[in-house]
Amino acid sequence: xxxxxxxxxxxxxxxxxxxxxxxxxxxEVHRIHAVDGVSFDIAAGETLGLVGESGCGKSTTxxxxxxxxxxxxxxxxxQGRDVTKLDADALRGLRxxxxxxxxxPFASLNPRHTVGGIIGEALIIHGLSRTRAELDDxxxxxxxxxxxxxxxxxxxxxxxxxGQRQRIGIARALAVEPKLIICDEPVSALDVSIQAxxxxxxxxxxxxxxxxxxxxxxxxxxxxHISDRVAVxxxxxVVEIAPSRELYDNPRHPYTEALLSAVPxxxxxVKRKRIVLQGDVPNPxxxxxxxxxxxxxxxxxxxxxxxxxxxxxxxxxHWVACHLRR
Amino acid sequence: xxxxxxxxxxxxxxxKTDDGMVRAVDGVSMTIARGETLAVVGESGCGKTVTxxxVLKLIDMPPGRFxxxxxxxxxxxxxxxxxxxxxxxxAREIAMVFQEPMTSLNPVYTVGDQIAxxxxxxxxxxxxxxIDGAVEMxxxxxxxxxxxxxxxxxxQFSGGMRQRVVIAIALACKPQLLIADEPTTAxxxxxxxxxxxxxxxxxxxxxxxxxxxxxxxxxxxENAQRVVVMYAGKVVEEAPVEELFGNPRHPYTQGLIRSxxxxDARTRGHARLEQIPGTVPSLLNPPAGCRFANRCRFATDxxxxxxxxxxxxxxxxxxxxxx
Numbered sequence: 001x002x003x004x005x006x007x008x009x010x011x012x013x014x015x016x017x018x019x020x021x022x023x024x025x026x027x028e029v030h031r032i033h034a035v036d037g038v039s040f041d042i043a044a045g046e047t048l049g050l051v052g053e054s055g056c057g058k059s060t061t062x063x064x065x066x067x068x069x070x071x072x073x074x075x076x077x078x079q080g081r082d083v084t085k086l087d088a089d090a091l092r093g094l095r096x097x098x099x100x101x102x103x104x105p106f107a108s109l110n111p112r113h114t115v116g117g118i119i120g121e122a123l124i125i126h127g128l129s130r131t132r133a134e135l136d137d138x139x140x141x142x143x144x145x146x147x148x149x150x151x152x153x154x155x156x157x158x159x160x161x162x163g164q165r166q167r168i169g170i171a172r173a174l175a176v177e178p179k180l181i182i183c184d185e186p187v188s189a190l191d192v193s194i195q196a197x198x199x200x201x202x203x204x205x206x207x208x209x210x211x212x213x214x215x216x217x218x219x220x221x222x223x224x225h226i227s228d229r230v231a232v233x234x235x236x237x238v239v240e241i242a243p244s245r246e247l248y249d250n251p252r253h254p255y256t257e258a259l260l261s262a263v264p265x266x267x268x269x270v271k272r273k274r275i276v277l278q279g280d281v282p283n284p285x286x287x288x289x290x291x292x293x294x295x296x297x298x299x300x301x302x303x304x305x306x307x308x309x310x311x312x313x314x315x316x317x318h319w320v321a322c323h324l325r326r
Numbered sequence: 327x328x329x330x331x332x333x334x335x336x337x338x339x340x341x342k343t344d345d346g347m348v349r350a351v352d353g354v355s356m357t358i359a360r361g362e363t364l365a366v367v368g369e370s371g372c373g374k375t376v377t378x379x380x381v382l383k384l385i386d387m388p389p390g391r392f393x394x395x396x397x398x399x400x401x402x403x404x405x406x407x408x409x410x411x412x413x414x415x416x417a418r419e420i421a422m423v424f425q426e427p428m429t430s431l432n433p434v435y436t437v438g439d440q441i442a443x444x445x446x447x448x449x450x451x452x453x454x455x456x457i458d459g460a461v462e463m464x465x466x467x468x469x470x471x472x473x474x475x476x477x478x479x480x481x482q483f484s485g486g487m488r489q490r491v492v493i494a495i496a497l498a499c500k501p502q503l504l505i506a507d508e509p510t511t512a513x514x515x516x517x518x519x520x521x522x523x524x525x526x527x528x529x530x531x532x533x534x535x536x537x538x539x540x541x542x543x544x545x546x547x548e549n550a551q552r553v554v555v556m557y558a559g560k561v562v563e564e565a566p567v568e569e570l571f572g573n574p575r576h577p578y579t580q581g582l583i584r585s586x587x588x589x590d591a592r593t594r595g596h597a598r599l600e601q602i603p604g605t606v607p608s609l610l611n612p613p614a615g616c617r618f619a620n621r622c623r624f625a626t627d628x629x630x631x632x633x634x635x636x637x638x639x640x641x642x643x644x645x646x647x648x649x
Contacts, residue, residue, distance in 0.1 A: 226587075
């Protein structure tokens, strides 16, 4: 999956297994295959969407990239360095270039700090502001960038609505002038009218600062709207990657197809054929052999339960992991 | 429209708090006909859930209280009804499905016991009969191996399966009205599709009316016949579903419809989403006049002075906007 220019970020075979321990010696009794050999590239200035249902490993993937969760194996190349090999000091430096916006604007801001303190903390840690006045100026500037008032810096998070809190989270991420922002479900907790405000803000900021986004969400319509390319995950694996428009017009993987058809369309005149998948997502402790989707796949054949399909390019920039659809 | 099954007239459900009176539902009227699906749509805090809970009188009083209005169920006002009579209506005539399938089931009873309880209380069945009835209900909501799963506890089911169990409990007494409060919000899209399909099947089978409370316009468009849009404790628009999406009249409804990104062709390319500026006003001291005025692009002085009444603009189409 080579893009023309060198990608800003490349994940190669990224894997995270969580051990579940039990018994008196805390032996490992189970192993959850949360992320299993995920590879993708993100070009500078691009937005890559990462979609999938709960438990498919999309958030774990995002966190492994930042090493907020230590990956079990695999490589993450960012600006020529393998993030997974960096020591604590180098990692801290790297975090200036990679930031994250969390889903829950209620839980991700410290309730005992003022908004100014929350946004300014990173500036102090990274030594980006030398004097108090300089720090204050920068905080004011950041608040204005995200559409908040300068005097909001003296207030506490509980005084803000969900949408405003998410703006504070964005200002905090922007403070260190990062190159890449991992947006982990940034609008899922917000009402629709507020969702649009935050999406528009993220798009404006991308244009203004040349940001690169990894946009993780379960809402396919939001991901389609904001992303240049989209990767679809199922049970810890990427099943399809394609340019956004191509993926929505021409989904190849049966899972992508079913997922798209399940999204309700806000127009009563549009009638579509819906593919309703049977059953639930299998337990990631014992993922199905072969293709992990074969237990719910409407077109599965015998070999789907034995051979693992590799992610292969089926047309320009369109990658799919399926034995039957190429 | 055929005979009204439920008629809510100028309902005001207020809550007394330390900071003052919260006017959660402030003069709401709506009707549901036999066998129809009415969607009540709006954002968090618009009063849609309080309206639904008021119908079943599931509001804690105090702090809540009915300030005014009537809830007429098949010709009888439920508000003055004594608790014992209300118990007979709940589940047997009006049932409810809640948002959180994790919290609306009792974790220490098997799902079979929970379905059977409803059958025993309301139909006076014996223990054996009620468990058989529970198995039937589980089969009806398409839970595989119903005979075996009837003895399982809620934690042994996935989210989608739990919601099926909740629906089975609600439908056990064959109610005439099912109030579904955000029944799919906590579920993934593929599971949401399963549950909505199931609700549609059940409706076709039992012919009950559904009051579908949701914030998702897509779910509204695909499942409802009529829609009531609520904003800050008031009804701002009411119309048949095609009419509402084809010709929304209230600026809030228009904003709501245009602010959603869509997976189908219309919003292709990086067209900007239309956004509604600002946030929902506090219901503690709601603004005088139209409650949407401070976020509305078209608002003029008269909007801020007096409250716009809900008026008829087309057959079955009502809107609360003076413009």
